[in-house]
Amino acid sequence: MDQDHQFMELALKEAEKGRYQTWQNPMVGAVIVKNGQILATGYHHHFGENHAERDAISKLSPEQLSNSTLYVTLEPCCHYGKQPPCADLIVASHIKRVVIAQIDPHSLVTGKGIQRLKDAGIKVTLGVMTDEATHLNEFYSFFYQHQRPWITLKQAVSLDFKIGYPHQRTSITNQTVNDKVHAERSDYQAILIGSTTALVDDPTLHASEPSDFPPVRVVLDRQGRLADRSDLRLFSDQEVATWIFTKQPERFSSLPDHVKLLQTTGDISDIVKQLADAGIQSVYVEGGAKIHEAFWQSGMVDELLAYISPQFLGQNGISAFMPTSPYKFNDVSFQQLANNIRIEGKITHV
Amino acid sequence: MDQDHQFMELALKEAEKGRYQTWQNPMVGAVIVKNGQILATGYHHHFGENHAERDAISKLSPEQLSNSTLYVTLEPCCHYGKQPPCADLIVASHIKRVVIAQIDPHSLVTGKGIQRLKDAGIKVTLGVMTDEATHLNEFYSFFYQHQRPWITLKQAVSLDFKIGYPHQRTSITNQTVNDKVHAERSDYQAILIGSTTALVDDPTLHASEPSDFPPVRVVLDRQGRLADRSDLRLFSDQEVATWIFTKQPERFSSLPDHVKLLQTTGDISDIVKQLADAGIQSVYVEGGAKIHEAFWQSGMVDELLAYISPQFLGQNGISAFMPTSPYKFNDVSFQQLANNIRIEGKITHV
Numbered sequence: 001m002d003q004d005h006q007f008m009e010l011a012l013k014e015a016e017k018g019r020y021q022t023w024q025n026p027m028v029g030a031v032i033v034k035n036g037q038i039l040a041t042g043y044h045h046h047f048g049e050n051h052a053e054r055d056a057i058s059k060l061s062p063e064q065l066s067n068s069t070l071y072v073t074l075e076p077c078c079h080y081g082k083q084p085p086c087a088d089l090i091v092a093s094h095i096k097r098v099v100i101a102q103i104d105p106h107s108l109v110t111g112k113g114i115q116r117l118k119d120a121g122i123k124v125t126l127g128v129m130t131d132e133a134t135h136l137n138e139f140y141s142f143f144y145q146h147q148r149p150w151i152t153l154k155q156a157v158s159l160d161f162k163i164g165y166p167h168q169r170t171s172i173t174n175q176t177v178n179d180k181v182h183a184e185r186s187d188y189q190a191i192l193i194g195s196t197t198a199l200v201d202d203p204t205l206h207a208s209e210p211s212d213f214p215p216v217r218v219v220l221d222r223q224g225r226l227a228d229r230s231d232l233r234l235f236s237d238q239e240v241a242t243w244i245f246t247k248q249p250e251r252f253s254s255l256p257d258h259v260k261l262l263q264t265t266g267d268i269s270d271i272v273k274q275l276a277d278a279g280i281q282s283v284y285v286e287g288g289a290k291i292h293e294a295f296w297q298s299g300m301v302d303e304l305l306a307y308i309s310p311q312f313l314g315q316n317g318i319s320a321f322m323p324t325s326p327y328k329f330n331d332v333s334f335q336q337l338a339n340n341i342r343i344e345g346k347i348t349h350v
Numbered sequence: 351m352d353q354d355h356q357f358m359e360l361a362l363k364e365a366e367k368g369r370y371q372t373w374q375n376p377m378v379g380a381v382i383v384k385n386g387q388i389l390a391t392g393y394h395h396h397f398g399e400n401h402a403e404r405d406a407i408s409k410l411s412p413e414q415l416s417n418s419t420l421y422v423t424l425e426p427c428c429h430y431g432k433q434p435p436c437a438d439l440i441v442a443s444h445i446k447r448v449v450i451a452q453i454d455p456h457s458l459v460t461g462k463g464i465q466r467l468k469d470a471g472i473k474v475t476l477g478v479m480t481d482e483a484t485h486l487n488e489f490y491s492f493f494y495q496h497q498r499p500w501i502t503l504k505q506a507v508s509l510d511f512k513i514g515y516p517h518q519r520t521s522i523t524n525q526t527v528n529d530k531v532h533a534e535r536s537d538y539q540a541i542l543i544g545s546t547t548a549l550v551d552d553p554t555l556h557a558s559e560p561s562d563f564p565p566v567r568v569v570l571d572r573q574g575r576l577a578d579r580s581d582l583r584l585f586s587d588q589e590v591a592t593w594i595f596t597k598q599p600e601r602f603s604s605l606p607d608h609v610k611l612l613q614t615t616g617d618i619s620d621i622v623k624q625l626a627d628a629g630i631q632s633v634y635v636e637g638g639a640k641i642h643e644a645f646w647q648s649g650m651v652d653e654l655l656a657y658i659s660p661q662f663l664g665q666n667g668i669s670a671f672m673p674t675s676p677y678k679f680n681d682v683s684f685q686q687l688a689n690n691i692r693i694e695g696k697i698t699h700v
Contacts, residue, residue, distance in 0.1 A: 159656060159695070160673055161511035310682040311676065324665045327664075329509075329660040334684075334691050343658070
């Protein structure tokens with residue numbers, strides 16, 4: 001492993017420290033090196049706070065920074081957002097070389113940050129651990145490349161492919177899976193369910209990892225079935241925002257402040273567009289079967305997560321969603337969770 | 351690990367050498383020890399040949415055998431079968447102590463072999479690695495405890511719980527799984543399919559491990575649909591016996607020598623009884639869905655093997671068997687096979 005690779009790996013580890021707190025910003029890490037010695041590290045701690053480059057640079061004197069090399073996992077920004085441009089700060093710091101893992105897919109930045117550095121005579125190295133850096137911010141990268149959120153369908157099924165019983169809350173997976181799902185939600189910006197799941201399961205849809213930006217709870221309630229159900233946890237629990245997509249907004253009245261009504265045609269494409277317009281980069285679709293089917297048919301699913309519990313629910317169980325067409329998952333991984341199994345399959349869009 | 355445990359572990363390894371060749375006999379291993387030194391090892395090589403005890407004893411002189419200790423994975427026999435009783439040979443060899451892992455569940459032997467040794471003044475130690483020895487000959491033990499074969503249902507399903515398409519041979523699992531299934535068949539004494547599978551897939555049902563006792567191919571063909579289909583591999587391939595269970599034996603004529611017709615009521619209990627009467631200790635039921643359902647409803651399934659391939663077959667796929675009642679598998683294991691997964695669930699009979 002060469003030195004560039006080694007320092008970038010450390011920068012990626014720094015970036016990870018920001019997980020769950022950078023929200024709509026990417027996780028980014030930075031390492032400053034001179035004469036083979038690490039002088040400072042930094043990362044983007046929290047949405048709205050210093051970027052990783054500034055976090056690292058702020059720890060050093062002008063003398064230390066002069067002629068140093070900066071390793072950063074994402075192309076430095078060059079526009080005024082919540083923070084002044086990092087590219088300008090790097091130039092002003094007399095850093096002589098910048099090693100970048102991923103070019104920023106955000107159209108306001110792409111290539112422009114690099115150009116700003118080059119224009120100032122800074123040597124720029126690209127392509128070091130690019131895949132790892134892209135993977136780190138998979139949803140962010142996807143969002144800016146495809147102008148829509150990454151969509152994951154998550155289902156919990158029995159060995160006879162049932163997801164529960166009608167009209168009753170059924171948890172068919174074990175506690176290890178349930179904990180995993182609660183943690184997994186934390187990686188997404190929205191958790192989406194249908195009105196039946198809201199009514200039957202009455203979930204809080206909380207994510208377990210502490211964050212100032214927990215995922216928004218989104219309910220697809222075309223017919224306004226939740227209109228008179230202020231007793232549901234999605235309404236009574238005010239910790240997290242609840243968004244209701246409905247064709248019948250007039251049915252709802254006097255909602256709590258944390259609940260937002262969004263009018264929709266009911267088409268998945270309309271809902272996904274509105275989520276994208278709201279800046280939502282990733283959606284974890286928990287079902288039920290009708291919602292999964294609607295998303296699958298929309299062609300906008302990027303990942304399927306199937307949690308399988310080794311049991312039969314029998315003929316009274318509700319079938320999981322049944323796709324109409326064949327599909328082969330090429331990118332698959334498995335994880336055993338006590339006596340359950342998690343199957344992750346990514347969808348290749350051609 | 352004490353010495354008894356250590357020598358029994360070696361005896362179990364010896365026993366394993368007989369795998370695929372002992373047929374309706376159990377695999378058995380033996381180790382002869384004197385003054386802490388291993389003098390000889392032996393195992394049951396092949397159905398009809400020397401038992402493990404005789405195999406080991408035959409390698410030593412009377413002087414070596416005198417006052418030695420014999421470790422044997424299964425209770426020595428005491429009746430005349432294809433071989434004279436091992437208990438008598440042990441007594442005649444002046445072995446002073448015998449350590450036994452498993453008491454023979456075969457009713458002709460159970461406890462009698464031990465009694466014969468004790469009556470001759472030989473010290474007998476029981477309970478050393480009993481679980482491991484019982485597991486080694488799981489099907490043999492089950493057969494003599496329950497007077498019927500161990501029954502495993504094996505299915506290959508997609509992520510939408512389909513097993514194939516109608517009227518066409520469909521292999522939905524990968525090559526690693528297909529190899530595994532061919533090897534797994536070698537552990538069973540019969541491979542069972544329904545007439546639809548015979549007609550649509552035209553399988554040979556060969557097992558891949560070399561054996562003089564390959565598993566019998568059993569077809570459940572109640573209506574005699576295979577009567578005019580001498581072109582099928584089950585008829586044209588004469589390497590292995592084919593047994594046809596049918597309600598309509600009169601429909602069949604001029605069958606090759608390797609094919610046997612068995613008249614049945616069509617009930618699974620009748621078929622299982624006839625297989626038990628024929629000495630079949632284990633059946634690997636490959637399907638299709640109707641056969642699996644019939645076996646499941648019979649209450650005589652001991653294990654479910656589900657091979658899952660991460661793909662959807664879509665609405666044209668044939669559904670895997672749907673049990674009517676709920677069931678939870680308590681004893682479950684998983685094995686990843688490239689991009690497929692194997693789920694093994696044992697059934698607890700209460």
